[in-house]
Structure formats: structure tokens, C-alpha cells
Amino acid sequence: MKRNFVTSAQVADRAGVSRSAVSRTFTPGAYVSPEVREKVLLAAEEMGYRINRLAKSLLTSESSLVAILASRLSEPFIATQIDALSAMLADRELQTLLLNSGARRDIAAMMNLVLEYRVKAVIILSGAPSEKLVEQCLKSRQRTILINRVQESGNVDIIQTDDRTGGRLAACHMIERGYRRLAVVRGASDTPSQRRRAQGFVEAAAEHGLTVRHWLGGDGGYESGRDAARELRTSNAVDGVFCTTDRIALGFLNTCRFDLGLDVPAEIGIVGFDDIEEAGWPSHALTTIRQPVSAIVSAVASILETDPSDISGHAHVVPVELIARQTTRP
Amino acid sequence: MKRNFVTSAQVADRAGVSRSAVSRTFTPGAYVSPEVREKVLLAAEEMGYRINRLAKSLLTSESSLVAILASRLSEPFIATQIDALSAMLADRELQTLLLNSGARRDIAAMMNLVLEYRVKAVIILSGAPSEKLVEQCLKSRQRTILINRVQESGNVDIIQTDDRTGGRLAACHMIERGYRRLAVVRGASDTPSQRRRAQGFVEAAAEHGLTVRHWLGGDGGYESGRDAARELRTSNAVDGVFCTTDRIALGFLNTCRFDLGLDVPAEIGIVGFDDIEEAGWPSHALTTIRQPVSAIVSAVASILETDPSDISGHAHVVPVELIARQTTRP
DNA sequence: GCGCCATCTGCACTCGTGTGCACAATAGGA
DNA sequence: TCCTATTGTGCACACGAGTGCAGATGGCGC
Numbered sequence A, B: 001m002k003r004n005f006v007t008s009a010q011v012a013d014r015a016g017v018s019r020s021a022v023s024r025t026f027t028p029g030a031y032v033s034p035e036v037r038e039k040v041l042l043a044a045e046e047m048g049y050r051i052n053r054l055a056k057s058l059l060t061s062e063s064s065l066v067a068i069l070a071s072r073l074s075e076p077f078i079a080t081q082i083d084a085l086s087a088m089l090a091d092r093e094l095q096t097l098l099l100n101s102g103a104r105r106d107i108a109a110m111m112n113l114v115l116e117y118r119v120k121a122v123i124i125l126s127g128a129p130s131e132k133l134v135e136q137c138l139k140s141r142q143r144t145i146l147i148n149r150v151q152e153s154g155n156v157d158i159i160q161t162d163d164r165t166g167g168r169l170a171a172c173h174m175i176e177r178g179y180r181r182l183a184v185v186r187g188a189s190d191t192p193s194q195r196r197r198a199q200g201f202v203e204a205a206a207e208h209g210l211t212v213r214h215w216l217g218g219d220g221g222y223e224s225g226r227d228a229a230r231e232l233r234t235s236n237a238v239d240g241v242f243c244t245t246d247r248i249a250l251g252f253l254n255t256c257r258f259d260l261g262l263d264v265p266a267e268i269g270i271v272g273f274d275d276i277e278e279a280g281w282p283s284h285a286l287t288t289i290r291q292p293v294s295a296i297v298s299a300v301a302s303i304l305e306t307d308p309s310d311i312s313g314h315a316h317v318v319p320v321e322l323i324a325r326q327t328t329r330p
Numbered sequence C: 001g002c003g004c005c006a007t008c009t010g011c012a013c014t015c016g017t018g019t020g021c022a023c024a025a026t027a028g029g030a
Numbered sequence D: 001t002c003c004t005a006t007t008g009t010g011c012a013c014a015c016g017a018g019t020g021c022a023g024a025t026g027g028c029g030c
Helices: A008-015 A019-025 A034-047 A053-060 A076-091 A107-116 A131-139 A163-176 A192-207 A222-232 A246-259 A293-305 B008-015 B019-025 B034-047 B053-060 B076-091 B107-116 B131-139 B163-176 B192-207 B222-232 B246-259 B293-305
Strands: A065-070 A095-100 A121-124 A144-147 A157-161 A182-186 A212-216 A240-243 A269-274 A287-290 A315-318 A321-323 B065-070 B095-100 B121-124 B144-147 B157-161 B182-186 B212-216 B240-243 B269-274 B287-290 B315-318 B321-323
Touching (some): A008 A019, A008 A034, A053 B053, A065 A076, A065 A107, A076 A246, A076 A293, A076 B076, A076 B095, A095 A107, A095 B076, A107 A131, A144 A293, A157 A163, A157 A293, A163 A192, A163 A269, A163 A287, A163 A321, A182 A192, A182 A246, A192 A212, A192 A240, A212 A222, A222 A240, A222 A246, A246 A269, B008 B019, B019 B034, B065 B076, B076 B095, B095 B107, B107 B131, B144 B293, B157 B293, B163 B192, B163 B240, B163 B269, B163 B287, B163 B321, B182 B192, B182 B246, B192 B212, B192 B240, B212 B222, B222 B240, B222 B246, B240 B246, B293 B315
Parallel strands (some): A065 A095, A065 A121, A121 A144, A144 A157, A182 A240, A240 A269, A269 A287, B065 B095, B065 B121, B121 B144, B144 B157, B157 B315, B240 B269
Antiparallel strands (some): A095 B095, A287 A321, B287 B321
């Protein structure tokens, strides 16, 4: 199984110099004479030599690996975040270790892996890590960044969208537009983040003297929206729906239009959350709350640049913005 | 910068045993007495000890890392592949090193990284790796798997969708349905894979005595389709369009319907390629050629299981299937 | 010609782990 | 009681690279 990679010693032999010389050739800012450097580079080229990152980071004890822990990688909003995050990391000469925590795979086991790889930081996009896990991370001096997750214990960096405000914006927008019989649709196993959005919506509605129906079900994807639409419309009691995710909203929207033959936005108004690309397409033109990925990414970047020994976790809040399109009345 | 991680020596000290004992407790199937194991586990737990994968794989010289090189991670079809691939790898206790080769980042530089990390294999989803790069990989004894890329030189594993057949299927389908003034729409910087799809389409059309217009432009995403629709319809010369990607097709479809006010499928028929989730939504109901991700993933899995010393690259062909929906006449 | 300085090279140690080999300890049988 | 078989432990080396320190080499000025 062991594939004999070329080592610096072999290169040194071939170039007729010491191993140190080889090492120095590949270390910027070290004493090597031009002739030796030339010989080493030639030999390295001929033999196909590559530095062994594993050995290097073992010695210098700093890894250029950053782990991203996520599930449902194919969902547009998550994919967009991963794309942006890994691009940002690459620009900083860091590598992305992608951990897919989907399906039945054990989050705890994944976290163990993270710790074993001595990564520079873990970015958690998914799952609700238990208190115990976060404790483990801290005990192992592992920098941890939570995105849109809640965590009681301090010392972890948290980046959160301003979910409550988002929910409130959605409510006010709908009420202004004349929708009165409101409902919120969420996935059954939803995240704290989605719960806060719903909360904000309910709060703002209450301030206008309105109560809000709740619908919970499905896995928080397109199907949740579809099922919700079918059930909620049997009773004719709803004319304004806030979905805690764009994908839920698109399922709801399409089902209203194509299965139930409803006129959106005349008969029913729909607001989503995230502003994924598909929401902006004319086939949907979904009114939604935008959650700027760029802000999330730059928050992560700024955290990575702070001194890692400063373990007091900071909280970043990412602002939201309502994008009015055509699933609510003008 | 160096974060003092707990080492096996420290655990050994605390447990009052030798370092070897610690190592053996964490190596399944090694001689350790129950008492010692107990002591070691306790000490390890208290100190938060984790094996250092870097050091381990330095010694055993086998890494459990598999690199995936891709760009445009947020595109649905790519995101879906990455999701499925990383899940498959996780099931095999392998980790995913995600390399985002998007934007201006240099593919050559990324490949160097791959080599430096001594990964078990590289899966290339993106970019046309130059001959030189692949040579480098081979020289460094690096297992390389290309998905939907063409590569002249042998010794590389290639997984290819049956693009030509896909293109032919699309053409036959359209011709059967009575479309005669055909066109192909591709991105300007498209992949060999997309070129083969177009080829198959043109071939089959030629067999029916039809010539095909070509439109090339944009980056192969939604915008390509949008721009193509605007330009192609100024002349009224087209009634059947094959887009080499679902995203192009969706851009084309939406622009026809919402900007140009055309009736799809009555006035113009559209066929895509990939069968991404959005294509199946009733808001689009795109007729398309399905490319089964599961087949691609299991091909990768079977390659990973073959003996790595067998460097003769094999070619796998993934079959396609036409999914008739509502953007072509019934 | 001698001494000094600048410039480079090589030795040897280090990082954290796995493991072959020798040896200690213990139990069991004669 | 002594010998042997068994079982577990520790020593020491290996993996591949970076780097401080000492020593070698060469050039230059006196």
C-alpha cells in the first residue's frame, strides 16, 4: 500500500548536496548559493519531488487546514456558502477539509476527526453540536466558528444572521400589503435560526393584533413547502405565508400555482428567507429576506485573523434586507 | 502560534506507563492488558488527548484524504456531485479535501497542493487539466480520476457520461415532436463534455437532413441561456433548442416565457442536460437528459477499491436517459 | 603571508506516532 | 523448586521535514 514518494533525502543524493540544502531551497529566505539551488531544483524537477505537507506541519505544528462541517451540501444556500468560504480560504492559502455530516453519519465522530487533523479552525454550518462537543473542542484548544447556530456556553465564535429582524420585516411587509390571515411554515427538524425567524414574525404580527398559524413538517426542503401548501389551503384560513427558507417557499409557491391553481400574490402572499439565486428567477420572483453570504464570509475571515490565543468568543450579527418581488402584492 | 496539543507522551506520564502502551491502546488488535488500557483511557479522557493524524500518516505513509478539485461549487449539478461524493468517501472513512479552483485561482497551484498533501486520490470535476499536470500526477504516483473531462494520455481513470448518446436522444426527441429549425446553445468556455453533447445532437439532426444553428456565449450558466434566447429570437429562425446544461436551459426557458412572451412548448421546444432538481419543479418542468449522479459516484467508489499499483487507467461510461416533461410537445 | 569577516553547508536534534525486538513478569507443569 | 510457555511492556528506531549551531571555504585588507 505504501507508495514510495520522493523524499528530500533522495533529491539531496541526486543533486550531490545535503538534505538541509534541499530543505533550504524550498524555504523562502534561507541561505543557499545560486549554484546549489539550481542543482537542487533540477534534481527535484527530474524526480518529481514535492514537499510533504504532513511532515512539515508536524514539525511546525501549524496546519493550513480549516474544516467545514455541513450537511445537505446540495442545497443552494449551503452550496453557496461553501463555495464562498472555500474561495476565501484558498485566497489565504488555507485548505478546506469538507466534512459531510449528512444522513446518519455521526457528528461526534466527525468532530473527532477534526481534532485528529489538528485543523486551524472548524466552521460549523450544520447540525446542533451538543454542549459536550463544544466542550471537547475547547479542551483540545480547537477554534470553533458557528454559523447560524446557537450555543449557550461562551468561548465560541458565533456568526448569526439577524433572524428576528428578518422575521419582523416579513411580517410588516405582509401586513402593509393587506395580508391578515398569517402563517409560518418551518421544517420539522429545523434549526434554532429558523425558530428565531418564526419568532420575529409572530412578535411583529402580535404588535398589530394578529395571531399566526404554525405549520411544521418535512425536512425543511422543497417538500416541506409543498406539503404545507396542500394542508393549509384545505381550510381557506390563510392568505399570507412566511417560509423560514427559500426552498420551503419555492415548494409552497409552486404547489399553490400549479397544483392548487391559486393566484399568487392576489389570493395568497408568500415571503421566503435567504435570497438564493432561484428566488430571483422570473419563474418564481419570490419576495424574500436576503441574507448576505459575503458578510458571513468576511466575518469568518476576520475571526481567522484574530489571535487564536484569544479564546473569548465574539458574536457577529449579519444584517438582513427585504427584497420585494412578485409573490406579495405591490 | 503553536498550540500545545496533548501528546501521547504526556498521557503516558500521567497514566504512569510507557508511550508505547498509549499507542497500543489506540491501535485495535494490539497487546495491552485491561488494567493498563483502563488507566490510559482515563488519562486520555482527562487531558483531552487525540491521536495526531498527521504524525500517524507520516509514519504509515498512507493518507485517508481524497481531494476533489472543482469550480463553481454553487451550481446545483456540481453541488450535488460533491455532496454524493463526500458522503461516499465518509462512508469509507476517507476525508474530503475540497479545492475550489474557481475564479482566477491557478489550477496548477492547486494540483501542487494536492501532491503536497499526499492524498490517496484526486477527483477532478473541473477545468481542463493540461497534459503537463496529469504527467506531474503520474510522475508523483498520484492516482487521478477525471469526471467528464477528456484526457489524451492514458493511465488516468476517466468517468464519462454518454454525452453523444445524450445529444442524439435530444435531437431525435425534438424531431419526433415536429421541431425542425434546431439550435444548440453552449457556454463560451465550455467543457469537452458539453462539446460532445452538441456533437451528438448535430450528428443525429444531420441524419434527418437538418442543419443546426450554434450559439456560444457567456460562462455556461443561467445568463448564457438568457442571452441566447434574446439573440436567437430576434431572427425567428429557431423553434427547437438543445442547451448543453440544465442551467442554460432554465435561463433560456424563463427568458422565452417571461421576457419574450413565447409559448413553450408550442412555439419553441427546449431540452436540457443533467436533470437537476429545479428542472423537475412544476415552475419549469424541463425536458432533459438525465445524468445519474449515483452511477458516477459508484464508479468512483469502484476505482478507489482497485489496487492502486494498477496504473492502467480504466474508462467508465455512465448511461443517460431522456426525461420528457413539458418544455417539448407531447 | 596572515588574520578576519562574510557566506554558505552539513551535522544532529526535533516534531508525534507505530512497531519489531528483547526482556520482565507471571503462571503453570514437572 | 526449577524450567518453560505465555503475555505484556519498554526501548529504540523510523517516517520526512525545518533549523540552530559549528565549522568550512573563500575573499579581502593589512
